[in-house]
Amino acid sequence: MPSSYVADFDKRLAGIVSQMQIEIAQALKSGELMSLSASARLTYIAEFYPELDRILRESGYFDLVNKLNKDSAGLVKNLRDIYAINKVPLAFVKSDVKVLTALNQMTFTAFEHIGSQAMQSVHTALMQGVLSGVSDKQVANIIQSEMTDRFQRYATTYANTARQEFAQRVAFLSAEQTRQDGDVLYWEYVGAEDDKNRDACVIGLAQRYFTDAEMQEFEATYADERAYNCRHIFVEVTKEMYDEGAKGENDLTDDELERRQEIIENI
Ligand SMILES: [Zn+2]
Numbered sequence: 001m002p003s004s005y006v007a008d009f010d011k012r013l014a015g016i017v018s019q020m021q022i023e024i025a026q027a028l029k030s031g032e033l034m035s036l037s038a039s040a041r042l043t044y045i046a047e048f049y050p051e052l053d054r055i056l057r058e059s060g061y062f063d064l065v066n067k068l069n070k071d072s073a074g075l076v077k078n079l080r081d082i083y084a085i086n087k088v089p090l091a092f093v094k095s096d097v098k099v100l101t102a103l104n105q106m107t108f109t110a111f112e113h114i115g116s117q118a119m120q121s122v123h124t125a126l127m128q129g130v131l132s133g134v135s136d137k138q139v140a141n142i143i144q145s146e147m148t149d150r151f152q153r154y155a156t157t158y159a160n161t162a163r164q165e166f167a168q169r170v171a172f173l174s175a176e177q178t179r180q181d182g183d184v185l186y187w188e189y190v191g192a193e194d195d196k197n198r199d200a201c202v203i204g205l206a207q208r209y210f211t212d213a214e215m216q217e218f219e220a221t222y223a224d225e226r227a228y229n230c231r232h233i234f235v236e237v238t239k240e241m242y243d244e245g246a247k248g249e250n251d252l253t254d255d256e257l258e259r260r261q262e263i264i265e266n267i
Pocket of ligand 1: 191198201226229230231232
């Protein structure tokens, strides 16, 4: 299950994608594609890319992405709430804002890339379709599968990944301050607990409590496996929580645990 935020992103994107499909089909028909000769059709499709690009720009996709980026303030608040329950201060200095702005810029660029990649895939598939002489219906199927099976899926996966990375980055920036102060850090691996978890995350959740060195080793070992769609992050815990955790106990009340899990799963 994606977080409710990403589920909402996915739903809005589905609306945008289906509208785009209609517009692409209309733009193709306005060229009366099927009544053209084979070579005229090919020329038409070859010059169709700017039209696809325009449809993407006007689709509302970038507004949706900007909205996701704007909500990064909400993510920081979520993390602050988690840290309040953990009784760990979330250190956040001015220069961190710059890092996070840069991260949002990277996210935007990646979404831009996913969008233009999708338009290129549609374009290539249309070219191949026209070359092999397909029907209107098949053209519609080509557009449908490129847009829904790929564009929609890739963009939602990335939205999930970007939010998880952003939240983790905030936690790591905060930890950087603690390290500079010479204090020792302890971590807990938290997130969704269901049968969709990958091996790496099952291992992480089973250990749950990590020293700073163990956390860094885990991050390095499982970077590839956790690169996309991971729904888990490391959050800082107090030494007391770490010690209790190592004994299989927990410092937090059931109420606190429940509230915290809810926030975490909605990142
Ligand atoms: Zn994970």
